[in-house]
Amino acid sequence: MKKALTIILLVIAFIIIYFLQLNFFTWFTIAGVKPNLFVILVLFIGLYSGSKMGTVFGLSFGFIIELVSGSVIGGLTISLGAIGFLSGYLEKNLSKDSKMTVMLLVMIATAMTEIFSYVFRILIFSGNVEFLPFLKTLLIEILYNMILTIILYPFMQKMGYKVEDIYINPQILTRYF
């Protein structure tokens, strides 16, 4: 029951973020660059509910976004899936209580997603590589995502512990007791 409720809440979070990205963040930009809140969401899911959930949600969210927004399906789906998997995998080796660690993860995840999506697009459309404009956009996007992480971290941590109790801690308890 709790698991089902958590999944519903994550889907609601996804819908809210989708509309924020589509409306609010189209004008609330840093030098015309939008953040990518989906990366933060998938990273959060992977960190607090494990690899399996992270991968499933990453792939699903990426697929839905690309399907609805008219992008080429593949780039974002694969990269978000990978972030979900990797963050779940790293969950055991990293301290989620450290804001700096989470910010560093957000930085790496944003860079991974955008580089992969951009390369994927260039390969599909045979577009020309614009290294400097891409780097500029990427750096601003990373900065924007990190700022949002600082703001959202207390909420993420609070919600994360609840999700963790449902998905990760019961497994640990059964292992030891």
Place this chain on the structure above:
Amino acid sequence: MHKNKTSIIGIFITIVILIGLVFLSNLKTGSLSSIENIFSSVIMPVQNGYTYLKNKISGNSSFFSSIESLQAENDLLKNEKSELEQSLRELEIIKAENETLKDYLNLTQKYTDYKSVPAYIISKDISNYSKTFVINAGANDGIAPNMTVIADEGLVGYVISVTDNTAKIQTIIDSASSVTASIGGSEESIICKGSLEEGKLKGTYIPTEADISEEDQIVTSGIGGIYPKGIVIGKIKTIEETKNILDRYVWIEPAVNFDKLETVLVITN
């Protein structure tokens, strides 16, 4: 012991009150009146309210007798208000529809040579690197891939894929887009490529003999098989000269404001 302590405190308080009273009673009248003002400003509103209520309850019997009629009047006004609000909402919807239809009409009248289907943008790509969007018209409306999409101001892009009721459009500012164009309607062709530079097009492969200047209009050349000839793309904003004249390029400002774009026309012939 405890009693003694209490009485000493009591005495002390009494002495303080006494000194206070003495001090206040020996102050000048002006100073006292300022204290009175502070007190009266606090007390007067309460006093006024109290007097008003007392008058209403004891003297003014019509206050109670008119409650029922006031209640009825209030209900009537509430009903009228909700009806007016409903009408206002309906008017706003009609106004929005009217503006959309006006946009469609302007577009259709401007491009009378082409058979076109009007459409509304329903979703945009959220990525920073691609500029595509989805419109609310698809195969059922006669739209097919590779059809040209225009707006009131000029060229928007082309249809990359369709479903029964929607179509995906790749705009000319998308970094994967490239359009063959001519400068100011001349025969000199250039290639306009979408760029990651916010809302700009990069014009390359400029003929060496071409005489270009800022504010020159760029229009589609008709070469390439997707875009018809003569649709406005934009204006040359800056010319970037290089050592080798073959490598020179221009930055083009699109005629269409893609941030505010809401309605488009899909050319079907």
